[in-house]
Amino acid sequence: MLVRLLQRELLRHWRCRQDLLNPILFFVLTVTLFPLAVSPDGEMLGQIGSGIIWVAALLAAMLSLESMYRDDYHDGTLELLLLQSGSPYQVVLAKIISHWLTTGLPLVVISPLLAVMMQIPTTAITALMLTLLIGTAVLSLIGSVGMGLTVGLRQGGVLLSLLVLPLYIPILIFGSSAVSAASMNFDYTGQLAFMGAYFLGALSLVPLASVAAIKVSIR
């Protein structure tokens, strides 16, 4: 069942490919703005680069949450899916996984390029990719609750950021500190372990909250 739901989600995303490109473009564009605004100086960028990439990834993941529920909600597909699949849990899980596959994973893939542009030392690029890999999954998970709650609202977008950004803070802290530790050749397994624990905790609890959230919007 989960596989069929996932296939459907991915097919839906594949049919509007341009929408898949937008979060990545947003990610690259936001990072590009910082050297223009702060300083093109390489040493400076190396210091703040990990934080900038992380913040940009966070915002890109948040802005792309819309694609998770909005279309399906408006044409009534979501209601039918929740009613007829027999397991709202699996529907929500499929949505979260497909959101991560279509936005989180591309962000991870493009991040080394941005890391080079931001003068982040090559030793830290593995750390950046690893933390983003775990981190974006957590962002998709937590974001699904916020999106579930706001999908039926007119002013959903701004509200969504108020709801989910505070909850993203632990991931941001550990993700960017792992990268800056790695760029100074320090050990970053501690941060990575924490992110892994946070991911597993979120994976076990968040889909339940997400089901509760989407049920509020669907009624």
Add this chain to the structure above:
Amino acid sequence: MNWQWFHRLSSPKWFYQISGTLLPWMWGISFVLLAFGLYQGLYNSVADYQQGNTVRIMYVHVPTAIGSMMFYTMMAVAAAIGYIWRIKLAHMAAISIAPIGAALTFLALVTGSLWGSPMWGTWWVWDARLTSELILLFLYLGFISLHSAFEDRELGDRAAGVLAMVGVVNVPIIHYSVQWWNTLHQGATISKFEKPSMDPSMLLAFMLMLFAILLISGALVMYRMRNEILSREHSKSWVKEVIGL
């Protein structure tokens, strides 16, 4: 076991009546406490040997900070009770607590930076405690604005309830990660208000203010709940009697 008392507890009418008799007492006691606390805090206690008279800000700052965290937990518990057992009164409590809690958080931040300016020489530092208090304010504001975004109040109750439950699980994680982030970057900072070494006159002022501020906030919450009950149950016959229609 007889559950009747529990159901009576969740009846808005019963709550309205009992809170009506309690409120005058709460106001009275809290104002007496506040008067004594302010007198004790501003005149009758010694100035700190290091902080001087600035320490008196603490008599407002610490109670509001304690209240801000206590009220968030209470709000989340109330929202969870309302969500799980579908008790309307619990939702009303959660909604009434939120603005008061946000106000306490705001006051704690403001008094903290007023104290920080002469003591640390800056209005704001990215210290772990300050940062997590600021995030707490955002969590409160998120709860309030999510609830008000729904036109249907009962739907808003449930949505905000889910958010409060997710939030309260995250609060300790946010708190500890912020603390870790801070210790990673700048090392141990700033004085902690150390209780054992406090002068008895300071301790008395602090305790008086703590109870005064918590009781005033509790009374305000109760007051808001009574309003919430009247506006939500306006079609019930007992409400019409109360407001004299």
